[in-house]
Amino acid sequence: MTERFDCHYCKESLFGKKYILREENPYCVKCYESLYSNACEECKKPIGCNSKDLSYKDRHWHEDCFHCFQCKRSLVDKPFSAKDELLLCTECYSNEYSSKCHECKKTIMPGTRKMEHKGNSWHETCFTCHRCQQPIGTKSFIPKDAHNYCVPCYEKQFAMQCVQCKKPITSGGVTYHEQPWHKDCFLCTGCKKQLSGQRFTSRDDFAYCLNCFCNLYAKKCAGCTNPISGLGGSKYISFEERQWHNDCFNCKKCSVSLVGRGFLTERDDILCPECVYCLIYNTSLLYNRK
Numbered sequence: 001m002t003e004r005f006d007c008h009y010c011k012e013s014l015f016g017k018k019y020i021l022r023e024e025n026p027y028c029v030k031c032y033e034s035l036y037s038n039a040c041e042e043c044k045k046p047i048g049c050n051s052k053d054l055s056y057k058d059r060h061w062h063e064d065c066f067h068c069f070q071c072k073r074s075l076v077d078k079p080f081s082a083k084d085e086l087l088l089c090t091e092c093y094s095n096e097y098s099s100k101c102h103e104c105k106k107t108i109m110p111g112t113r114k115m116e117h118k119g120n121s122w123h124e125t126c127f128t129c130h131r132c133q134q135p136i137g138t139k140s141f142i143p144k145d146a147h148n149y150c151v152p153c154y155e156k157q158f159a160m161q162c163v164q165c166k167k168p169i170t171s172g173g174v175t176y177h178e179q180p181w182h183k184d185c186f187l188c189t190g191c192k193k194q195l196s197g198q199r200f201t202s203r204d205d206f207a208y209c210l211n212c213f214c215n216l217y218a219k220k221c222a223g224c225t226n227p228i229s230g231l232g233g234s235k236y237i238s239f240e241e242r243q244w245h246n247d248c249f250n251c252k253k254c255s256v257s258l259v260g261r262g263f264l265t266e267r268d269d270i271l272c273p274e275c276v277y278c279l280i281y282n283t284s285l286l287y288n289r290k
Contacts, residue, residue: 007031040065045099068092081110101126117143131152148187176207188212222268223248239270251275 042065097164190212214227
């Protein structure tokens with residue numbers, strides 16, 4: 001007697017019928033489709049054994065149902081994108097959601113390289129220098145007046161040139177006598193130290209740090225012999241072609257300050273009236289004793 005060959009689920013004989021094996025168990029087509037077939041996302045009907053099952057992220061479609069949500073064209077063997085669980089062909093997705101090139105106004109297709117800056121997008125070939133029209137790519141650039149420039153073109157067209165070295169100033173310049181300088185080029189005429197951020201003065205249109213200016217041009221104090229800069233509101237006393245710092249203008253004998261007071265001179269010395277009086281008095285006594 002021939003051994004029975006039945007459907008694993010309904011037990012009906014499979015002799016002379018189409019069947020499907022699953023985990024080594026035979027099923028009739030009806031039972032298999034009822035138990036294991038996926039439902040189509042589009043038509044909601046089972047995807048039978050005689051149909052191709054197309055899947056994407058655990059979702060399934062009949063081959064005829066796998067089409068663009070927007071234009072209804074088939075997506076079988078074609079690139080597509082998903083938006084809010086809806087399938088769209090590349091063209092429909094681009095028209096609906098892709099960025100538009102700021103230069104040519106055309107859609108930037110998914111998968112193509114694009115350049116972005118301050119909320120705007122460009123095709124890589126459209127992102128060019130406004131002056132030389134060469135693609136900027138990943139190189140540095142400088143935006144100005146709604147246009148982008150590569151650094152060499154920007155420097156040629158817009159950057160000021162340093163008075164000293166004649167090279168463009170792209171950042172950190174100094175203005176002196178209404179002329180631009182690099183910080184590194186704006187130096188003391190005397191010691192060649194950088195003057196940017198320091199107090200300085202000038203003579204004959206040459207800039208000097210305070211130390212050099214004082215050493216070269218400032219008058220010397222008759223008291224301490226150090227230079228009198230007269231800069232920054234510092235006060236000094238002048239008398240008969242001699243000058244003193246305010247703090248140095250003191251009586252030679254008693255060291256009292258003579259600023260704002262009367263004084264007398266004794267050869268190269270300055271004396272307060274009291275010391276002069278004592279000097280005259282002592283001299284008179286000495287003379288009388290003789």
